[in-house]
Amino acid sequence: xxxxxxxxxYQTENFFDEMLDAxxxxxxxxxxxxxxINELPPGELVTRQQSIExxxxxxxxxxxxxxxxxxxxxxxxxxxIPRIVQAFEWRHIEAGLKQRIExxxxxxxxxxxxxxxxxxxxxxRHTLEKAKSFRKxxxxxxxPKGVWCHITGTDLVRHxxxxxxxxxxxxxxxxxxxxxxxxxxxxxxxxxxxxxDSNVRPVINYPAQLFKTLSSISPDGxxxxxxxxxxxxxxxxxxxxxxFLAQQMxxxxxxxxxxxxENDIVYMLTTDxxxxxxxxxxxxxxxxxxxxxxxxxxxxxxxxxxxxxxxxNVALANAPGxxxxxxxxxxxxVPEMIHYYMGEEPVLPNVPTxxxxxxxxxxxxxxxxxxxxxxxxxxAGGYGMLIGTQSTLEQRQEFAxxxxxxxxxxxxxxxxxxxxxxxxxxxxxxxxHVDLRPYVLYGGDSVWxxxxxxxRVALKKGSLVVNSSQGGGSKDTWVIADQELxxxxxxxxx
Amino acid sequence: xxxxxxxxxxxMTRYIERAENLAxxxxxxxxxxxxxxxxxxxxxxPLVRTTSDEKYFREHYGEFTASNVRNFLTFDRxxxxxxxxxxxQARENARTVREAISSEAWEVLNENYLAVKHAALxxxxxxxxxxxxxxxxxxxxxxxxxxxTMSRDKGWYFANIGRFLERADKTSxxxxxxxxxxxxxxxxxxxxxxxxxxxxxxxxxxxxxxxxKRYHSLxxxxxxxxxxxxxxxxxxxxxxxxxxxxSLNRVGGPEDNxxxxxxxxxxxxxxxxxxxxxxxxGLHEFIDGIQKELxxxxxxxxxxxxxxxxxxxxxxxxxxxxxxxxxxxxTN
Numbered sequence: 046x047x048x049x050x051x052x053x054x055y056q057t058e059n060f061f062d063e064m065l066d067a068x069x070x071x072x073x074x075x076x077x078x079x080x081x082i083n084e085l086p087p088g089e090l091v092t093r094q095q096s097i098e099x100x101x102x103x104x105x106x107x108x109x110x111x112x113x114x115x116x117x118x119x120x121x122x123x124x125x126i127p128r129i130v131q132a133f134e135w136r137h138i139e140a141g142l143k144q145r146i147e148x149x150x151x152x153x154x155x156x157x158x159x160x161x162x163x164x165x166x167x168x169x170r171h172t173l174e175k176a177k178s179f180r181k182x183x184x185x186x187x188x189p190k191g192v193w194c195h196i197t198g199t200d201l202v203r204h205x206x207x208x209x210x211x212x213x214x215x216x217x218x219x220x221x222x223x224x225x226x227x228x229x230x231x232x233x234x235x236x237x238x239x240x241x242d243s244n245v246r247p248v249i250n251y252p253a254q255l256f257k258t259l260s261s262i263s264p265d266g267x268x269x270x271x272x273x274x275x276x277x278x279x280x281x282x283x284x285x286x287x288x289f290l291a292q293q294m295x296x297x298x299x300x301x302x303x304x305x306x307e308n309d310i311v312y313m314l315t316t317d318x319x320x321x322x323x324x325x326x327x328x329x330x331x332x333x334x335x336x337x338x339x340x341x342x343x344x345x346x347x348x349x350x351x352x353x354x355x356x357x358n359v360a361l362a363n364a365p366g367x368x369x370x371x372x373x374x375x376x377x378x379v380p381e382m383i384h385y386y387m388g389e390e391p392v393l394p395n396v397p398t399x400x401x402x403x404x405x406x407x408x409x410x411x412x413x414x415x416x417x418x419x420x421x422x423x424x425a426g427g428y429g430m431l432i433g434t435q436s437t438l439e440q441r442q443e444f445a446x447x448x449x450x451x452x453x454x455x456x457x458x459x460x461x462x463x464x465x466x467x468x469x470x471x472x473x474x475x476x477x478h479v480d481l482r483p484y485v486l487y488g489g490d491s492v493w494x495x496x497x498x499x500x501r502v503a504l505k506k507g508s509l510v511v512n513s514s515q516g517g518g519s520k521d522t523w524v525i526a527d528q529e530l531x532x533x534x535x536x537x538x539x
Numbered sequence: 540x541x542x543x544x545x546x547x548x549x550x551m552t553r554y555i556e557r558a559e560n561l562a563x564x565x566x567x568x569x570x571x572x573x574x575x576x577x578x579x580x581x582x583x584x585p586l587v588r589t590t591s592d593e594k595y596f597r598e599h600y601g602e603f604t605a606s607n608v609r610n611f612l613t614f615d616r617x618x619x620x621x622x623x624x625x626x627x628q629a630r631e632n633a634r635t636v637r638e639a640i641s642s643e644a645w646e647v648l649n650e651n652y653l654a655v656k657h658a659a660l661x662x663x664x665x666x667x668x669x670x671x672x673x674x675x676x677x678x679x680x681x682x683x684x685x686x687x688t689m690s691r692d693k694g695w696y697f698a699n700i701g702r703f704l705e706r707a708d709k710t711s712x713x714x715x716x717x718x719x720x721x722x723x724x725x726x727x728x729x730x731x732x733x734x735x736x737x738x739x740x741x742x743x744x745x746x747x748x749x750x751x752k753r754y755h756s757l758x759x760x761x762x763x764x765x766x767x768x769x770x771x772x773x774x775x776x777x778x779x780x781x782x783x784x785x786s787l788n789r790v791g792g793p794e795d796n797x798x799x800x801x802x803x804x805x806x807x808x809x810x811x812x813x814x815x816x817x818x819x820x821g822l823h824e825f826i827d828g829i830q831k832e833l834x835x836x837x838x839x840x841x842x843x844x845x846x847x848x849x850x851x852x853x854x855x856x857x858x859x860x861x862x863x864x865x866x867x868x869x870t871n
Contacts, residue, residue, distance in 0.1 A: 103646055103653070104642070105634070105646070278635075279635050284634075289638075292638035292639075297541055297544075298636075298639075302543065303541050314541065316540050316542050316545050316791075316792070317540075317791065
């Protein structure tokens with residue numbers, strides 16, 4: 046390997062490399078890909094990378110940059126070297142995700158009804174009640190088929206010990222799946238020969254599965270319900286994804302202003318008048334969903350939507366209130382939830398987490414700020430975070446004060462040595478840290494996990510932050526098919 | 540179809556057509572000027588006059604030089620009716636309805652916008668004949684891709700209405716301006732014209748060859764008849780109005796459809812007049828009347844299809860797209 050032009054002096058160093066083992070030998074499933082890369086003439090990868098970037102710009106696969114000049118759009122940086130996930134590993138991940146979503150769903154249903162987990166002393170009451178995303182308005186709600194979280198994106202990381210850990214759950218409006226599909230599309234166009242021998246499992250049927258999941262929660266069991274995607278609008282950073290999913294499912298993309306509630310029934314305003322809506326895949330946070338019940342100043346939502354939902358006249362995915370499990374302190378209790386509700390051992394462990402409102406944990410965190418990662422309970426996108434190893438004394442002092450002022454709002458985790466994947470850096474490869482966000486669809490009758498997911502990569506050398514808002518990019522994720530077990534999967538049903 | 544989506548599709552095609560026609564406008568002026576260099580400055584001034592934004596031009600540019608006028612009409616971001624602004628607004632409308640149009644059509648429009656945006660960085664030097672030809676070509680490409688990838692459902696018909704109303708308006712403006720700048724005196728009407736200048740006008744609407752097939756020699760009456768009253772040439776006012784009516788019929792609407800009534804009134808007017816009558820009664824007055832009626836039709840369409848949701852909303856939540864039609868001046 047090491048004497049070839051593309052890999053040059055490539056070193057895995059002390060990190061877990063997803064493509065090569067410590068001796069530079071390709072991992073199982075990665076050989077055909079490496080062979081193909083090595084056969085490309087020098088400079089070819091860079092040329093194709095640039096042509097992919099141009100294609101993404103032309104196709105308008107962009108996100109809106111906040112705080113920048115109005116309407117500035119950028120493509121999500123894309124690296125052409127895919128991340129490989131071997132068949133046996135994917136089986137493990139899939140089993141873990143299915144177990145986790147089941148437990149989370151039972152938890153959410155429990156806390157909005159009996160709160161047994163609180164009464165039995167597993168989860169402290171004040172921890173629950175102080176969760177910003179806990180919605181009292183949702184107490185007693187009965188979502189169709191008892192399912193709260195239909196669409197989940199769970200962030201996974203691999204540590205240098207080789208094990209996969211759950212970093213966080215995203216149950217509100219997880220985004221990124223459109224990039225998974227489009228990354229695959231441009232990869233297939235640009236490197237068809239790479240796919241030839243690799244047995245990559247397809248991702249193309251995500252929109253069909255999503256539509257199936259959404260249809261299955263139609264409140265009156267109508268097999269052909271009117272499904273819509275509800276977006277905050279063109280200025281939302283994930284607007285591209287909203288329109289992509291609506292287009293791929295062949296449903297209307299609506300904004301709050303397009304919907305009206307009359308007699309607890311939701312209608313959309315069409316050129317022919319009012320048309321009843323049955324299922325809403327909402328990409329608007331709870332707070333903005335219904336100014337009547339949540340934030341009064343919301344211009345994005347629909348007044349009366351929650352009443353229509355309560356009456357069982359419309360289904361919402363995900364259900365309001367689901368976001369409670371995104372709270373990073375609640376997240377720390379998921380392994381206990383799996384024990385409590387399912388009587389099972391978690392298949393995928395959490396990253397070890399210190400809960401700052403616990404006295405012993407807080408003491409430890411404050412003494413070890415320089416080596417821990419501190420996170421606010423309800424921030425996302427890499428904001429409200431302290432990476433101890435890269436921090437200044439001033440930053441640590443600031444976070445120490447924040448933690449002491451509001452310990453409920455903070456958790457801390459050890460700094461993980463995230464695994465790496467070779468990444469195109471000009472004329473050679475260097476290892477860059479990655480995480481993985483697989484997507485899970487839960488319709489009540491079945492759970493479906495997209496074979497793949499969004500691999501986010503920290504493009505800056507040595508950086509551990511993979512968020513797009515912090516200079517991260519993405520890679521195609523190749524889940525390698527097990528020839529026998531995944532045979533049916535290779536025949537995609539659209 | 541969602542009213543908001545119908546509205547955006549209608550404006551998307553209007554803005555694309557607007558950009559295309561502006562490119563035609565500038566190109567024909569350049570052509571005419573090349574054939575009579577001594578009158579160059581005089582030719583650029585009326586072009587700015589037709590925009591009704593002469594004041595803005597004088598404040599920002601001053602002299603009616605070729606490069607000033609080109610910059611103003613082509614690349615001025617602050618000026619809402621420049622080619623760049625029109626394409627930018629077409630693209631923003633398309634972006635809000637991407638799920639309702641084909642990816643192929645979206646990509647053509649997006650690419651066209653990005654190319655014009657890129658050319659704008661180079662300034663007036665980039666605004667040459669090749670550039671305007673490319674803007675026109677991209678617009679044709681969009682229409683072709685749109686026509687061959689979209690189902691003939693409401694979205695397509697609204698796109699058609701927007702496209703043909705805008706085209707009718709712009710053909711009338713080209714004729715209006717050129718008639719007065721090219722025609723020396725009333726006595727010349729109905730005489731055989733100097734081919735050079737009027738053929739340039741016909742070329743600007745890609746109508747020269749079709750005109751020749753139909754009439755062979757050039758006379759003012761025939762040019763007016765061809766561009767205003769012809770029912771077969773796709774850029775004549777009558778053809779555009781008739782096509783828009785066909786699409787209006789297909790989208791349906793309320794029983795008392797004021798948009799259809801208004802459109803029918805315009806068509807009746809075009810059916811019941813000859814080119815000779817138009818010219819004798821004053822071409823400019825006739826065109827002015829048609830333009831006003833086209834504006835009224837635009838308003839009627841808004842009332843009939845897009846504004847209904849405003850009444851239905853009890854709360855006065857007016858978002859961006861609801862105010863769009865006000866900022867999209869019909870009388871550029």
